[in-house]
Amino acid sequence: MKKVDLSVVIPIYNEEENLPILYERLKKVLEGLDKSYEIIFVNDGSTDKSWEIIKELSQKDPHVVGVNFRKNFGQTAAMSAGFETARGEIIITMDGDLQNDPEDIPKLLQVLDQGYDIVSGWRKDRKDAFISRTLPSKIANWLISRVTGVYLHDYGCSLKAYRAEVAKNLDFYGEMHRFLPALSKAIGAKVTEIPVKHHPRIYGKSKYGISRTFKVLLDLILVKFLLDYRTKPLRVLGGSGAVLLFLGALTLSYLVVVKIVGGQDIGNRPLLIFGTLFFLSGIQLISTGIVAELITRTYYESQGKRPYIIREIIRDNKLEIVNRGVVEEKSH
Ligand code: UDP
Ligand code: MG
Numbered sequence: 294m295k296k297v298d299l300s301v302v303i304p305i306y307n308e309e310e311n312l313p314i315l316y317e318r319l320k321k322v323l324e325g326l327d328k329s330y331e332i333i334f335v336n337d338g339s340t341d342k343s344w345e346i347i348k349e350l351s352q353k354d355p356h357v358v359g360v361n362f363r364k365n366f367g368q369t370a371a372m373s374a375g376f377e378t379a380r381g382e383i384i385i386t387m388d389g390d391l392q393n394d395p396e397d398i399p400k401l402l403q404v405l406d407q408g409y410d411i412v413s414g415w416r417k418d419r420k421d422a423f424i425s426r427t428l429p430s431k432i433a434n435w436l437i438s439r440v441t442g443v444y445l446h447d448y449g450c451s452l453k454a455y456r457a458e459v460a461k462n463l464d465f466y467g468e469m470h471r472f473l474p475a476l477s478k479a480i481g482a483k484v485t486e487i488p489v490k491h492h493p494r495i496y497g498k499s500k501y502g503i504s505r506t507f508k509v510l511l512d513l514i515l516v517k518f519l520l521d522y523r524t525k526p527l528r529v530l531g532g533s534g535a536v537l538l539f540l541g542a543l544t545l546s547y548l549v550v551v552k553i554v555g556g557q558d559i560g561n562r563p564l565l566i567f568g569t570l571f572f573l574s575g576i577q578l579i580s581t582g583i584v585a586e587l588i589t590r591t592y593y594e595s596q597g598k599r600p601y602i603i604r605e606i607i608r609d610n611k612l613e614i615v616n617r618g619v620v621e622e623k624s625h
Contacts, residue, residue: 298328300381300457301398304371305347305389306337310496312346315391316357322395323356326402333358334389335375338365368500369470376460384455386470390497392420393452394490401454401487410459410482411474413445414452414489421493429506436510440517441475445486448472452489456482468508472516479520480602524600526589530582538575544568 301319305312316332323330334347336359344361351357360374372386383405387393397414404412419427430449438444448471455473459482463473474484522529545568548559559565593600606613 297331297381299330299383300379301332301385302375303389304335304368305343307339307341308389309341309343311391319395331358333375335360335371337371338362369468372470382457384460386453388451390494397489405454409485410456411484412454413486414450415447415486416450416491417488420491425503443475526585527582531579534575534578537571541568541572
C-alpha cells in the first residue's frame with residue numbers, strides 16, 4: 294500500500310453546499326505544505342447530493358478518496374472508517390460543515406512535530422448557541438478532564454491531528470470519537486491542544502441536539518472504566534463485591550446469633566433485608582468481575598494484543614524501535 298504523509302478524514306452527512314467550498318479551501322492549504330496527501334471524505338449515508346459531489350471531486354483529483362456507507366452509521370463510525378482507509382503517517386480529522394478552518398492545519402502539524410501524538414483543536418472563540426451548545430460543552434469538558442485526567446478545554450472539537458500508529462490503534466464505538474484523546478492515554482500517547490478558529494454554520498443543519506450531553510455522560514463512565522480497569526476488571530467489581538459480601542455475612546451472622554442465642558424472632562427485622570441484599574449483591578459483583586476478566590482475556594488474545602506497549606528495546610547497545618503490543622495492521 295502506497296504511503297502518503299498526510300490523510301485528512303472528513304465525515305459527511307448531508308453537506309452538499311459545504312463540500313465544494315471545503316474542498317477548495319482544503320486544497321489550497323494542503324498544496325502549500327510540500328507534503329504528499331489524501332483527502333478522505335466518508336459519506337455517512339447522506340440523502341442529498343453529497344456522494345455525487347464526492348465522486349465528481351475524486352474523478353478530477355486523485356488526492357480525493359471517497360468512502361460510501363450503506364446507511365447513516367454516525368460520525369464516530371465515519372471517523373473510524375476514515376482511520377482504517379487512511380494511508381497517511383499523520384491523520385487530520387475535521388468537520389465537513391466549514392465550522393473548522395483548514396488554515397489551522399499547518400499549525401497542528403507544527404505542534405505535532407514537537408513530539409506529540411495527538412494535537413487537539415480548541416475552539417476558544419466558539420460560534421455556536423450558548424445555552425444549548427457552548428455551556429453544556431464547557432461543563433462536559435471540565436468533567437471529562439477531571440475524570441480521565443487528560444485535561445483539554447474542548448473535547449468536542451473535531452479538528453485534531455493524530456500520528457497514524459496512535460489513531461489506528463484506538464478502538465472506539467458508539468459516539469466515542471470525542472473521547473479519543475482520553476482513550477489514547479491507555480496506549481501512552483502524548484496529547485496537547487492549541488486554539489483554532491471556529492466559524493458559524495452557514496449551510497445545512499447541525500445533526501445534534503441537547504440530548505447529546507446525556508449520552509456523553511454515560512460514555513464517560515465507560516471511558517473511565519476502560520482507562521483504569523480494562524486489564525483488571527475484577528479489582529473494581531470484585532473489590533466492592535467483597536466489601537458487600539463481608540457486610541452481608543456479618544449482618545446475617547449477627548441475626549443468627551440473635552435468633553439462636555437470644556431466641557428472638559428475626560423475620561420482621563429490617564437488618565434481615567439489608568443483610569440478604571448485601572450478601573447477594575456481593576456475590577453478583579464478584580461473579581460479574583470474574584466474567585469481565587474472562588472477556589478481557591478473550592479480547593487481548595483473540596486480537597493478538599498485549600496489555601502493554603513497548604516503545605523501544607536496547608540490545609547489544611543498539612536501539613530497536615518496536616512499538617510492540619500495538620497491532621500493526623488490523624485485518625477486520
Ligand atoms: N456527521 C456525520 N454523521 C452523522 C452526523 C454528523 O458524518 O450522523 C458529520 C457532519 O456532516 C459534519 C460533522 O459530522 O461534517 C459534524 O456534525 P455537525 O456539524 O452536525 O455537529 P456540530 O458541529 O453541530 O457539533
Ligand atoms: Mg458543525
